Amino acid sequence: MHLNAAKRLARDPWFIAGAGISGLIILFLASSPLLVVHDPHDMDFIPFSPPSAEHWLGVNDGGMDIFSELMAGMKNTLHFGLLTGLVCLIIGACAGLFSAWFRGIPDLIIMRLSDVFLAVPAVMVLILVAAFFRPSPFYLALVLAALSWPTIAKVIRAQTLVVKAGMHIHSSRQMGASGLYVIRRHLMPELYPLYLIGFVSKARMAMFMEVSLSFLGLLDPGRKSLGMMINYALRYYYLDIWWSWLLPPVICLTLLIMGVTFLALSLEKIFDPRLKEIM
Amino acid sequence: MRRTGPGPHILAYALAALVMVYASYLLPRMLPGDFVSAMYSSSHVTLSAAQEQELRSYYTGRDGFVWYLKDLVTFEWGYSYAFLSPISRLILQALPWTLLLMGSAHILSMVAGFFAGVEAAWRRGSTTEKSGVGLMTVLQGIPEIGTGVILLMVFAFYLGWFPAAGGETAYAEFSGLERATDILKHLALPFTTLFLAYLPGNFLLTRAGMAMILKKQYLETARAKGLPPMRVRYAHAARNALLPMVTRFGLRIAFMVTGALIIETIYSYPGLGTLLFNAISQRDLPLVQGIVLFSSLAILLINLALESAYGFLDPRVRYAS
Numbered sequence: 120m121h122l123n124a125a126k127r128l129a130r131d132p133w134f135i136a137g138a139g140i141s142g143l144i145i146l147f148l149a150s151s152p153l154l155v156v157h158d159p160h161d162m163d164f165i166p167f168s169p170p171s172a173e174h175w176l177g178v179n180d181g182g183m184d185i186f187s188e189l190m191a192g193m194k195n196t197l198h199f200g201l202l203t204g205l206v207c208l209i210i211g212a213c214a215g216l217f218s219a220w221f222r223g224i225p226d227l228i229i230m231r232l233s234d235v236f237l238a239v240p241a242v243m244v245l246i247l248v249a250a251f252f253r254p255s256p257f258y259l260a261l262v263l264a265a266l267s268w269p270t271i272a273k274v275i276r277a278q279t280l281v282v283k284a285g286m287h288i289h290s291s292r293q294m295g296a297s298g299l300y301v302i303r304r305h306l307m308p309e310l311y312p313l314y315l316i317g318f319v320s321k322a323r324m325a326m327f328m329e330v331s332l333s334f335l336g337l338l339d340p341g342r343k344s345l346g347m348m349i350n351y352a353l354r355y356y357y358l359d360i361w362w363s364w365l366l367p368p369v370i371c372l373t374l375l376i377m378g379v380t381f382l383a384l385s386l387e388k389i390f391d392p393r394l395k396e397i398m
Numbered sequence: 399m400r401r402t403g404p405g406p407h408i409l410a411y412a413l414a415a416l417v418m419v420y421a422s423y424l425l426p427r428m429l430p431g432d433f434v435s436a437m438y439s440s441s442h443v444t445l446s447a448a449q450e451q452e453l454r455s456y457y458t459g460r461d462g463f464v465w466y467l468k469d470l471v472t473f474e475w476g477y478s479y480a481f482l483s484p485i486s487r488l489i490l491q492a493l494p495w496t497l498l499l500m501g502s503a504h505i506l507s508m509v510a511g512f513f514a515g516v517e518a519a520w521r522r523g524s525t526t527e528k529s530g531v532g533l534m535t536v537l538q539g540i541p542e543i544g545t546g547v548i549l550l551m552v553f554a555f556y557l558g559w560f561p562a563a564g565g566e567t568a569y570a571e572f573s574g575l576e577r578a579t580d581i582l583k584h585l586a587l588p589f590t591t592l593f594l595a596y597l598p599g600n601f602l603l604t605r606a607g608m609a610m611i612l613k614k615q616y617l618e619t620a621r622a623k624g625l626p627p628m629r630v631r632y633a634h635a636a637r638n639a640l641l642p643m644v645t646r647f648g649l650r651i652a653f654m655v656t657g658a659l660i661i662e663t664i665y666s667y668p669g670l671g672t673l674l675f676n677a678i679s680q681r682d683l684p685l686v687q688g689i690v691l692f693s694s695l696a697i698l699l700i701n702l703a704l705e706s707a708y709g710f711l712d713p714r715v716r717y718a719s
Contacts, residue, residue, distance in 0.1 A: 133535065234407060238414035238701060240652040243694040244421065250678060250686045251425050270649070324653070327541060331656050334543065335663065336678050349543060353664065356562075361551055369547045377539030384535060384602075 124312065127389050134389070137381025140374055148194055157184035159191040159343050167355075170363045177363040179348075180355060185364055191343035193371050199260050199329040200379070204322030206264035208314055211271025216302060216310075218272065219279035230276070233269030241266040245328065249337040256329070256338060263325055271317035275310060282309050312390035319386060323379040330372055345372045411702045418694040422687050423466045445479065453479075470691075480682035488673060488685065489692050495565050496669035499585065500658045503592035510593075511600025512643065516636045518601070519608030531605065538598035542657040546591045546664040553587060560586050563666035588665045595657050603646055607639035644708050648701045655693060 128134045157164075157174070161183060168178040176185035218229040241263060248254065248262055282288065283306065291301055332338055334346030345368045352365040445453065469475065475485040518527045554562035561567070566581050611617070612635065620630045662671030670689055677685035 231407075231410065234410035235413045235417065237649070238410050238698060239417055240655070240694050240697045242652050242656045243418065243690045243697070246674070247422060247425055247687065247690045250683060250690075251428075327653070328656070330541065330543065331660055334660055335675055346543070349547065350663075353547070356550075356555065361555075365547060365551070369544050373540050373544040376541045376544075377536070380539035381535070384538070 124389055128385065131385045131389060133381045134385035137378050137383075137385060140378030141382065144193070144197075144371075144375060144378060148190065148197070151190045151194070155187045155190050157187045159183060159187040160341070161187075167358065167360075169359075176367055177360075179351065179364060185348075185367070188343050188348055189345075189367055189371060192345040192348055192368065193375065195256070195342060195344050196326050196329050196372070196375065199256055200322040200326035202257070203260045203264045203267075203325030203328075204318045206261060207268050207321040207325075208271060208318045210264060211268035211317060212275050212310070212314060214268060214272040215275030216279055216306065219276040219283060220298065220302060220306075226276075229272065233272050236266060236269045239266060242328065242331075245332060246335070246337060249332055253339065256342065259332070259338075260325065263328060264321075267321060267324065271313075271321070274317065275313055278310055278313055279306055282306055312386065316383065316386045316390060319379060319383040323376065323383055326375060326379065345375075408702065408705065411698050411705070415695060415698050418691065418698070419467070419470065420463070422691045423463055426683065426687065449479070475688045476684045478677070478682050478685040478688075480677065480680040480685065485685055485688040489670065489688060492668060492670045492673045495667060496658065496662070496671065498581075499588055499592065499662065499667060499669060500654065502585070503589050503596055503658075504654065507593045507596035508600050508643070511597050512604050512636070512640070515601045515604025516608055516631065516639065519605045519612060519639075520631060522609065522612070527605075531602070534598040534601045537594060538602065540594075542591060542595045542660055543664070545594050546588075546661050549587050549591055550664060560584075562587075565668040584667075588661050588667050591661050591664075592654075592658060595661075596654060599646075599650060600643060603643055604636075604639050607642045608635060611635050611638045641708070641712055644704055644711060647704055651697055651700060655697065 162181055164174065164178040164182045164184060166178060166180050166182045168174060170177045174184050174186065176189065179185050179188065214229050214233070218226045244266060245259060245263060249259060254262075288301060288305055291305060296304075329338075329344065330346040332346065333342075333344035334350050336347070336350065338344060338347070340347065348368040349365065349372075352360055352368070355364075473486045475489075477483075478485050478488055481488055514530065518530045521527045550562060553559050561584050565584050566577065567584075570580065572580055614635075617630060617635055620634045625634075658669075659671035659674060661667070662669045663675045666672055670693065674686065674689045676682075677689065
């Protein structure tokens with residue numbers, strides 16, 4: 120299913136664009152110790168100062184350096200997305216593999232459970248949990264992952280069933296390979312494109328959620344976030360802050376989401392066995 | 399992620415609804431200490447002693463899931479202390495605006511995305527198709543917040559063509575037609591933002607679905623019969639591409655609602671999103687709870703209705719079961 124995949128990916132313009140944008144963002148964030156000279160929580164500067172050599176994007180209403188805020192916010196959004204994607208992938212892959220390997224009652228239970236989870240609107244649960252308990256973003260990411268694993272589980276289960284019926288699995292079993300061995304050495308490596316697709320699309324979803332929740336004011340106000348920056352900047356729309364305060368987080372957010380979207384679409388296009396025939 | 403066939407069973411929706419209702423019953427009771435003190439210790443709302451007493455008796459006197467369910471069904475959803483109004487009334491006041499905004503954006507983006515997707519898939523390999531797909535993919539990558547802020551900046555503040563906030567001009571006394579244009583004018587920017595956000599998904603999905611159908615032999619048969627091209631394209635091919643759009647909708651609606659929340663907040667549109675935002679910023683927890691529960695149940699109902707529509711749209715499902 121993925122013999123020439125790396126080559127085909129490297130030729131796909133969307134993959135190149137997505138990887139390029141994401142790479143640039145990561146490079147930008149990695150160089151933040153050199154670029155960021157102010158603590159994003161430092162409130163000692165003159166509020167609403169315009170951009171200057173000292174403060175590249177000026178100072179916000181609370182006297183905090185906007186450029187440092189921006190870097191910290193992007194980092195937080197990215198962390199949230201990666202964490203959720205990873206946890207989601209682990210739960211989903213385990214559930215899917217387990218379900219497809221054992222079939223029978225465990226399969227039935229896991230699949231019915233995932234149907235229920237699919238039906239529950241995750242955003243609403245997140246809003247409720249965030250509003251009532253004000254948990255740290257780490258726990259919110261876990262809650263989001265716990266709610267959104269079923270799509271990954273379903274895809275992995277379906278593909279595992281296909282692979283499991285293959286002759287190489289039969290011969291491996293014939294030669295006395297244990298179930299764990301077959302899963303580890305034959306099934307899991309063959310499913311890796313699905314992990315990639317699942318991880319990237321869930322990370323994208325989670326970043327979108329993090330920005331939305333922080334925009335709505337549901338996350339800890341002490342934690343820097345792109346959504347919160349946009350929300351605060353919009354309150355001063357009548358001042359001349361558009362270029363220095365409002366647009367930078369909007370552009371950064373758009374680039375972040377765009378990079379991940381291109382990656383997700385390109386991976387789906389190259390790897391999805393159902394789409395492969397037509398592209 | 400792609401799903402094949404019809405989505406979750408009706409039972410799953412019922413269970414999901416129960417989970418949501420139970421969660422909204424249980425979560426406030428899991429807060430440390432008394433619900434009332436926990437709720438209002440961090441709130442900007444100040445209560446008089448009598449109000450606090452009333453609230454306490456309200457929440458302790460009728461404890462129990464059965465009571466909660468009964469209140470839910472009879473629309474006794476409690477009282478918002480930030481807005482001094484029953485929660486059910488606040489929700490019902492905001493609902494038409496959200497329905498207008500989301501409904502129009504969704505329906506128009508679905509129709510536009512569907513026809514554009516069908517036409518693009520039909521012209522496979524042409525420049526039109528390639529540039530269409532490129533444009534839509536880029537659009538897919540732009541989050542609603544981005545489009546919303548930029549449209550607000552350009553068309554409301556810089557050019558001043560459209561109002562920046564609200565659902566209609568406050569305190570204005572318009573006659574029927576004037577009022578309608580006023581509402582449309584206020585709708586224009588949030589609608590465009592949501593339309594642009596919903597469109598690429600519909601387009602790409604239809605195109606991918608169509609691309610798979612175009613190779614089917616029954617299209618060859620239809621063409622061989624001498625049917626007019628439009629009939630082959632829409633009656634034979636495109637009808638099948640409609641199905642994934644229905645199944646995918648269930649997965650997308652939660653995100654569409656999230657997007658609408660944000661957009662309503664940016665444009666201060668008087669719908670449920672802005673109400674939720676105000677409730678959150680004033681820490682009016684009963685109102686947050688009411689809006690969340692109402693929206694969840696509405697989403698579940700829509701999904702369920704679509705699930706039934708799926709059987710209607712696809713006879714294979716109907717006959718198989």
